[in-house]
Amino acid sequence: MKSDSTKVEAYINTFPEDVQEKLNTIRKIILENAPEAIESISYGMPAYKTHKKPLVYFAGYAKHIGFYATPxxxxxxxxxxxxxxxxxxxxxxxxNAPLPIDLITRIVQFRVEENEALFK
Incomplete structure (x- = not known):
């Protein structure tokens, strides 16, 4: 996997510990389910691409985690x-709620399959 992991780590480290924990959980889900993804910062947040196509993005905020899996x-x-x-x-x-880990995992897997289909 090509990666700009130091920038992603730096982004995550700007947040309080409880937010970092959730951001790292999402990052781990993405990296485990899309090992070929290119990790970078885009639009000011962690971004992942496969086959040069956007996969998912995520961002930390004070009261929520934003998750962007394209429409x-x-x-x-x-x-x-x-x-x-x-x-x-x-x-x-x-x-103030647990992350829906199973749902996030299934969304990432869905997006990986979508990008794979476009590549073939």
């Missing part, structure tokens, strides 16, 4: 994501 990732999981505050192409996981 298709959100559309495919619309029912499960409906319990969270959303914007166009984004979902907010509140800091």
């Amino acid at each position: 298709t990732g959100h559309e495919a999981f619309a029912k499960e994501l409906s319990v969270f505050k959303q914007g166009k192409g984004s979902v907010q996981f509140p800091m």
Whole structure:
């Protein structure tokens, strides 16, 4: 995996410890499920691409973690994501609740498969 991991680590380290923990959890999910992904900072947040196509992004905030799986990732999981505050192409996981690890994992896997299909 090509990586700008030091910049991603520096980004994560700017947050309080509780936010860092959640950001590192999301990062680990992405890296485990998309080992070929290129990790970088884009739009001021950790970004991941496969086959030169966006995979997912995430960002830390005081009261939530923003997760961006491009519109298709959100559309495919619309029912499960409906319990969270959303914007166009984004979902907010509140800091005062556990991360939906299984859901995030399945979204990342879905996006990996989508990008793989585009590459073939």
